[in-house]
Amino acid sequence: MTDEHLDRMVRDADPYRPGVIRHLDGAAQNLVEEIMSVPTLDPVAEPPGKRFRARRGVMSGLAGASVAATLLAGVLTVSIMKLDQPDGHPTTPAITSEATDPAAYSAMVLKAAEENPRLLIDQPGWKATTVYGFAEKTGTIAFSDGERQVEMNWYPAGQYDGYHEDRLHVSKPEPVKVDGWSADLFRYSASDFAVMLRPRDGSFVELRTGGTWTRSEFDRVLADVVRVDARTWLAALPPEIVTPERVDEQAAKVLADVPLPPGFDTTTLGDLGTNDAYQFGAKVTSRVGCGWIAEWLRAKKAGDDAALRRAADALRSSHKWTVLHQMNDEGDWPEAFWETADKVAAGKPPAQYEEALGCE
Missing domain, CATH: 1.20.1310 (5 helical Cullin repeat like)
Incomplete structure (x- = not known):
């Protein structure tokens, strides 16, 4: 069974939480049989090679926990402080937004934002299209420029070694940095990449491409992925997102x-x-x-x-x-x-x- 085959089956069945499958019909029965036939990572099955679909799967990535997420909506009016830069000076990025008053965020939302990696793509034309699955140290945000996609998934830091070992079967890792954050890049194909960031603050992040990319295109986007403070992250929430x-x-x-x-x-x-x-x-x-x-x-x-x-x-x-x-x-x-x-x-x-x- 290939990564793409398993991924399609996972997306069609869409796991609701560890050990549970949302839509158990024939596809789900096949999924269970496939999963039982291959090793899984501790403590949950590895979702290899996430793909972007025109239609969402059943309750795609749904998880029942209260964690604040963010979406990058088209144009932000906030400036972003790139964290972990040697000089610590703020930058003036391309990101702008019609954000609400940051002071209005509740303590719960701010706390949740602080506990997540808070990564944004600081390039014009990139818009976050999906947010789901936030449960403690787990979540997903997908960004698109209309033709290509980048999906950011994060997991508990304790799962990093298992995921990283799995990726070693994909390709030899290439060291890269994302806003000063050490990471490894893996090649699924000449146009399909994944980048695993090292664990930090209790979680680790994997970026995965969707659509057709060249390595140089991906490198340019990686160079503009920034880690921001909680209020800047929250200021990216467009009005259609349900906070x-x-x-x-x-x-x-x-x-x-x-x-x-x-x-x-x-x-x-x-x-x-x-x-x-x-x-x-x-x-x-x-x-x-x-x-x-x-x-x-x-x-x-x-x-x-x-x-x-x-x-x-x-x-x-x-x-x-x-x-x-x-x-x-x-x-x-x-x-x-x-x-x-x-x-x-x-x-x-x-x-x-x-x-x-x-x-x-």
């Missing part, structure tokens, strides 16, 4: 035509962290779907026919939820949700629905 402060407003939009299961508490959605709109919609509808399935199972066991019908009707109504239709052109989560919801409503809940919907 903890924006959760209530965005949740109201997502849930406008969505029936809520008994006991559903919208105030708990604040723990979903920072996400792009797609990931936020997936996380919220995941909780709603899981709540209705739990109610269906309760009613079935109790012989409560009225409640059973209400739960089934609510799950069937998901085919009319605006948020899922808005997401459907972008990714696979709505299709996976509907498949599971329809089976439950028909009285045949999948044995592994928790994994399919990412239920707690």
Whole structure:
């Protein structure tokens, strides 16, 4: 099995958290069989060769922890201090933005930003397109200039040796630096590269290319990857990204035509962290779907026919939820949700629905 083959399978099944697969149909069954046949890194399976897709996978990179992320939106009006430079002097980069007042950031968001690598691409034309999967020392931000992509993934520092050993099977490492940060570059092909930065502050970062690159093009982008302070990092957040402060407003939009299961508490959605709109919609509808399935199972066991019908009707109504239709052109989560919801409503809940919907 090649790296690209496994990667496609991982993206199609999309792991929700270690040991769990979101969408367990035929593809997921094959994925489990493949993973069981090859060694994994401690403590989670290595996601080799991440690829960029036109459509997102099922709840792509979804993880249930509250960590602030950042997206680089087109034009930032903040200047960036390049950290770790010998002279320590600020630079005047190409990055500009319509940022909100930095003083308005909550202590929680600032703390989360401090705990992440905080890397941006300081070149005109590069825009962050995806943010997901932030859980403690784990996260992903993908940047694109319209033709090429760079995905930045970070993991706990304790996993560095395992990942690095795996990359040694890809190619001989070439030493490089990213804003003064020591790293190794690996070649998957003449146009496909990965750069692993050494562990720092409890995590390590890997940059992976998408699209067709030359080495000189990649070197030019690497030269303009900068590590910034927390407030500068947060100032790059465009308004469409759902930060903890924006959760209530965005949740109201997502849930406008969505029936809520008994006991559903919208105030708990604040723990979903920072996400792009797609990931936020997936996380919220995941909780709603899981709540209705739990109610269906309760009613079935109790012989409560009225409640059973209400739960089934609510799950069937998901085919009319605006948020899922808005997401459907972008990714696979709505299709996976509907498949599971329809089976439950028909009285045949999948044995592994928790994994399919990412239920707690």
